[in-house]
Amino acid sequence: MDLLSSSSLLSSPITLAVTLSIASYFLIPILLGARRQNWKNAPPGPVGLPIFGSLFHLSQRFHEEFCELAKIYGPLFSLNLGLKPAIVVSSPEMAMEVMKEKEGMFSSRTITEAIRVISYDAHSIIFSPYGPRWKALRRILISELFSPKAFEQFEPLRTKQVHSLLKYLYHSKWNTQINIAEAAFTALANLVSNIVCSKNLFDNSKPEGRKMKEMFWELIKVMGTPNFSDLIPVVKPLDTQGLKRRISRVFNQLDTFYEKLIEEKLAERAGKAEKLENVANNFGKMDMLDVLLSFKSNDKENGLEEFPRKIIKGMLSKLVQELDQVIGNNRFMVESDIPNLPYLQATVKEVFRLHPAVPLIIPRRSNEACEVAGYNIPKHCIVYVNVWGMARDPKVWDHPLEFKPERFLDSTVDIKGQDFNLLPFGTGRRSCVGWPLAHRMVHYYLAALLHAFEWESPPEILNDMHERVGLSIQKDKSLLSTPKPRLLPSVYEYN
């Protein structure tokens, strides 16, 4: 890849001018072939240019390029990204060493400029450094939202959301193409926003709801774009890609929105005599925002490739057969059907394997200088774990590029973080806190939509598996499909 074609990082004339002037400073050594070793006793890896490191070898699709580099340099390789040292982990064994055996060393996150802005200086749980504040936040989330008891208490709310979606599709969108990812995103986002603040924040029928969605998509895009300023801090004030401007704009909009939400909640709370302390037991009376506003701490430190149509059809017909056998055609699916649907479970695992939503996990960072596999890892080294790459490695999976749910039918491999060849939600103390909800809802939406409707999509959309990259990856061409009801009409009318 040449310098300019890799130029998602070099998008304006100013950028180019600044880059060329910095580059000219180093031109002589570069022309003379002087290159910089990554660092002493570094894992093998491409040796980059002074200042820029390997930046010009990479586009925005890091996970794909890291996969190619792992074929040359092995399961643990190093590189410099601008001035920042980075390592890339690409095998289950290495992932186990980094994320389990040496977990304490790699339990913080890499903080970019965009993350710093949007997470109020890394104060959110996802980006908070490992320490007392992160522990407190994680404890609240797990006890209030994701404890087994809390999880059961929210079951009626989840069922209501899914069944409302099915009825909405039956009544308003029959024979019209719908964007499935968009519909599922909206339903899940509204589910979470109901738990957090008792509101459908992503309501498509209202301008604020549509605005909210726009802000989130912009966030995902900006946060997933590698930023020159993070990697070569000297160019930071120039904001050469305009990312700081974009993230600041979204941040200001979100901040104003959050302020209003908190003010409204405080006013509502002031008018209530009853003081409640737990969301799950008091759903409808209390939400997550109540819990956070009530929280008092004594701790001062709290501070694929092609995916042919026939494979999809074959897989879908098995899935639909299973759904019909287990559920029948006279009721909607409910969550308690999931344990009786082994092919569904295997299909979801295969989706998480081959199309992990977060292909490089959320990058970690070394707290201290340490050793991995006998190599030196410097302090504050960026750590990528390429779960996308592992899914495509024939040393890890037989016929890795085939979408084959059957591989999981007689297997104990699960997504819970114990099996280092399948880590869609990460593992260990920084693993995804929302996995029980996400895991359950992916099964539920997929099965409920396939059971209640037959779906038809234009082949050009179905066969095009290009991915759009951001903090998470999505199908580039959204799956537009036309639903045709397949259950008894009374199910949609009266459920």
Ligand code: HEM
């Ligand atoms: C299919 C959906 C999802 C996927 C694939 C996913 C994946 C991930 C991954 C890979 C991580 C980093 C794990 C690590 O570093 O080991 C993560 C962290 C996190 N996820 Fe998720 N996630 C999903 C949905 C959710 C939902 C629905 C929520 C909350 C409602 C959530 C909340 C979080 C939080 C708070 C963290 C940070 C945890 C920490 O740093 O302590 N996620 N997620």
